[in-house]
Amino acid sequence: MSYHYAECGLSYIHLADGYNTEVIDEVTYVGVENVHGLHQLIAKNITVKKSPLLGEEVRFLRIECGMSQKNLAEILGVDSQTVARWEKDQTAIPRTSDAALRSIYLESVDTNSKISFFLNLLAESEEVEVIQQLTLKAENNHWSVAI
Known part of the structure; x- marks a missing residue:
């Protein structure tokens, strides 16, 4: 069963x-x-399927990326209501956005990826970190952060 x-x-x-x-x-x-591992396997299978993403799959991948509808909309250059319509299957997700979302998910699970860094930055955009002091040093005509 x-x-x-x-x-x-x-x-x-x-x-x-x-x-x-x-x-x-x-x-x-x-x-x-192991819900985390299970969700990764589900997402991997969604990202490699050949048919267009269903609304529930758009929502699943977005949530697995840790993004709000607004975050995803900003990344894809659409309105957040457009993302909501995709997720409700009111309108089909365009093929370019479909491919972009799949790529965004795959990059989000690759923690060494530069795109992953920016996705995490977007997901944490509500948190505000203030730099109290940043000390820089020059060595051999090259700048770096002084530790």
Whole structure:
């Protein structure tokens, strides 16, 4: 028997194993092993599929990237309501935005990527860090941060 893993936001995900159920006071609770790893596998399969992204897949990848609709809209150069319409399947995501979102996700899981740095920066845009002091030094006609 498989478990329909609707909690991820995708209607078609079923788990053959890797989950457990417990009934407490006639309420069934489900625990899923390594949710992070599971979501990475789901996202990888979404990014390599040949058909256009469905609205629920757009939302899943956006959330896995840690972005708001507004963040994704800014990156793709569209309005946040456009992203909302894609996610609700009210309008189809254009092929270029589809490919860009897939690439953004793949870059977001590559922590050594420069794009990953900027995605994290966008995700943390609400936090404000003030530089108290930045000391620089010149050596051999080259500037660097003094430690």
